[in-house]
Amino acid sequence: MDVRIGIQNSPRELGFETSQSAAEVEQAVAAALAGQSPLLKLTDEKGTVYVVPSAALAYVEIGSEESRRVGFVA
Template identity: 55%
Template sequence: MEVKIGVQHAPRELTVETDDSADAVEKAVADAVASSGVLTLVDGKGRRVVVPADRLAYVEIGGGVAGQVGVR
């Protein structure tokens, strides 16, 4: 699952490829915002991305589409 995170006052967004479902990511975002804590996501290689919830500008949760080479 591809997750794009916009951070306030940062010129670029963060992109994380995670094995979590869209529902799990949405719940993690909602919990972080509700508790004014941090959003923590783990990517496919085990690396952690931690963003303070009060600095989130947006979170885009998408499936990530693989290219279709040679398909008609």
């Protein structure tokens, strides 16, 4: 699943693919925005951990879980 995170006062966004489900990512974002956690911590498919302070979150875009098709569609 593709995840993009916008960070306040930063012209670039953080984008990566994760093996976590959409529900897990949404739950982590909701906990960070509700003040239950001071940090948003997500892991990509390669095992890299991304940690973003909750106060710096501008937006989080959660992509679809659908895998990309390879080849031509008839």
